[in-house]
Amino acid sequence: MLLLGIDIGTSSVKVAVVDAATQQCLAAVSYPDTEREILARQPGWAEQQPLQWWQDAKQAILLAHATQRYNPQDIGAIGIAYQMHGLVLVDEHHHVLRDAIIWCDSRAVPYGEAAFEAIGPERCRTHLLNSPGNFTAAKLAWVKEHEPEAYQRIDKVLLPGDFLALQLTGEATTSISALSEGIFWDFAAHQLSEDVFRFFGFDEALIPPVQPVFAEHGRLRASVAEELDLAVGIPVTYKAGDQPNNALSLNVLRPGEVAATAGTSGVIYAVTDQLFVDQLSRVNPFAHVNHSAEEVRLGVLLCINGAGSMNRWVKQAVGRELSYPEVNQRAAQVPAGSEGLLCLPFGNGVERMLANEPVGAHFLHLDLNVHTASHLLRAAQEGVAFAFRYGLDLMRENGLHPTVVKAGKTNMFLSEVFAQAFVNATGLAVELYPTDGAVGAALGAGIGAGTFATPEEAFHNVQRLQLIEPNDEAAVYEQTYQRWKAELLARLPQPEAALTKM
Incomplete structure (x- = not known):
């Protein structure tokens, strides 16, 4: 049997077709070729059109078929990964009511903070495991206040993956993992959070039926099957946010294991069997794909909004004609430490790990007689690596205390400069694997369909490509990081003020 994985990213939709028997990827494509726009109608806002995701997904599937490396009729299950924390609203006819408010949108911070104070910090930490902050529930509260006509027409509140499954199957479902990332879930009571729904005045009927992550979430509609040259009735058997899915794709399922990714955002995702709480809610635990009431499995997520987005911005500013391999080659021409040039890569919305402070992106200590465009390119990649180090120290x-991190050899980890800077800055070895979100979603579909007896079985043929360990530049990076950290801290409030704000 073949498995189809769909990964709804911020910049594009990726699709992979995997042979369940060998776990080998037969075809992998993304659509479109250029990065999709984030709509920012006001500073701090970030929206995308859900129907554009759907159109891009269909185009990607057809492009995969066009490789002629498999028979589309042999596809037996579909898995979906998606950008986390997004808000998609549909009416009773499944029509989209407004553009999706996506993960890096900052407008809902005051709503989440008000809920945190009203519900009570201690109750939030023990029941929600997080401050409601800028997550999906707070975004829904913003819509309720500012767009009451749209709010009154809502039939279901969906995460981006729930929406894509709805388009494929005509059925709306969600999962505990999805609800936890939206801060709709009470971990202590193992149910929808009465506190959150009461404070915001939400009706629980807005939430679709809750299914396990690995379960049937509907079957492919005949009209869609015909359009995409797929068999009618194929089940969607897996849905997960991009970071839990990335961890799954790397076989990171057990306590102590850690996954990382450096796409539009940068993430470290550590699995634990404890009900983890950070007092400042700077790093956030969510239900992992294998979490249950009987067996706690949380993914503690550190997110850096300004990762690949910083790399992309500098690439475009230096020269839009540059490819990413050319960016990486030019960055490699500059010595470690970028000859004193520093970059704070925090220009893609407020950063959760910085207590929602709008620090912004900065280049610091620019010397017009020394620094070139190549220095900007390297300093940006080093700045992202330093942001990972800062967040990792919060987790510590x-x-x-992770010792090894697993990552797919994709996105910024394709850059030797970034990968080595990450290792030298954090002191952690990195194992790189030939996988990505779409492949992970495909294998997740196989788990949900029962093709694999266990998640571990789904990944037993995935082999490590590369091990990167600290080298003799580690001392340079430690010195540079301390300078970078001092510049960051100078732009942050005192910890006591941050705690009061959260």
Whole structure:
């Protein structure tokens, strides 16, 4: 049997077709070729059109078929990964009511903070495991206040993956993992959060039926099957946010294991079997794909909004004609430390790990007689690596001490400069694997369909490509990081002020 994986990213939709028998990827494509726009109608806002995701997904599937490396009729299950924390609203006819408010949108921060104070910090930390902050529930509260006509027409509140499954099958479902990332889930009571729904005045009927992550979430509609040259009735058997899915794709399922990704955002995702809480809610635990009431499995997520987005911005500013391999080659021409040039890569919305402070992106200590465009390119990649180090130290403060990180050899980890800077800055070895979100979603579909007896079985043929360990530049990076950290801290409030704000 073949498995189809769909990954709804911020910049594009990726599709992979995997042979379940060998776990080998037969075809992998993305659509469109250029990065999709984020709509920012006001500073701090970030929206995308859900129907554009759907059109892009269909185009990507047809492009995969066009490779002629498999028979589309042999596809037996579909899995979906998606950008987390997005808000998609549909009416009773499944029509989209407004553009999706996506993960890096900052407008809902005050709503989440108000809920945190009203519900109570201690109750939030023990039941929600997070401050409601800028997550999906707070975004829905913003719509309720500012767009009451649209709010009154809502039939279902969906995460982006729920929406794509709805388009494929005509059925709306969600999962505990999805609800936890939206801060709709009470971990102590193992149900929808009465506190959150009461405070915001939400009706629980807005939430679709809750299914396990690995379960049937509907079957392919005949009209869609005909349009996409697929068999009628194929089940969607897996849905997960991009970071839990990335961890799944790397076989990171057990306590102590850690996954990383550096796409539009940068993430470290550490699995734990404890009900983890950061007092400042700077790193956030969500239900992992294999979490249950009987067996706690949380993914502690550190997110850096300005990762690949920073890399992309500098690439475009330096020269739009540059490819990413050319960016990486030019960055490699500059010595470690970028000859004193520093970059704070925080220009893609407020950063959760910085207590929602709008620090913004900065280049610092620019010397017009020394620094070139290549220095900007390297400093940006180093700045993202330093942001990972800063966030990792927050996780260490909370008792998580990873020794090895697994990542797919994709996105910024394709850059030797970034990958080595990450290792030298954090002190952690990195194992790179030939996988990505779409492949992970495909294998997740196989788990949900029962093709694999266990998640571990789905990944037993996935082999490590590369091990990167700290080298003799580590001392340079430690010195540079301390300078970088001092510049960042100078732009942040005191910890006491941050705690009061959260």
